[in-house]
Amino acid sequence: xxxxxxxxxxxxxxxxxxxxxxxxxxxxxxxxxxxxxxxxxxxxxxxxxx
Numbered sequence: 001x002x003x004x005x006x007x008x009x010x011x012x013x014x015x016x017x018x019x020x021x022x023x024x025x026x027x028x029x030x031x032x033x034x035x036x037x038x039x040x041x042x043x044x045x046x047x048x049x050x
Contacts, residue, residue: 003048006048007045007048007049010041010044010045010048011045013041014038014041014042014045017034017037017038017041018038020034021034021035021038
């Protein structure tokens with residue numbers, strides 16, 4: 001059950017960061033930093049799925 005909760009939490013964080021990335025699309029450096037965070041969270045999500 002823990003992994004399901006963790007998965008949901010990661011999905012919510014990914015969505016939140018994607019929203020922030022859209023707001024900062026005008027700033028390439030910030031946008032790239034946020035995209036890097038999203039990629040890291042997506043990797044963690046894939047690890048949970050395995």
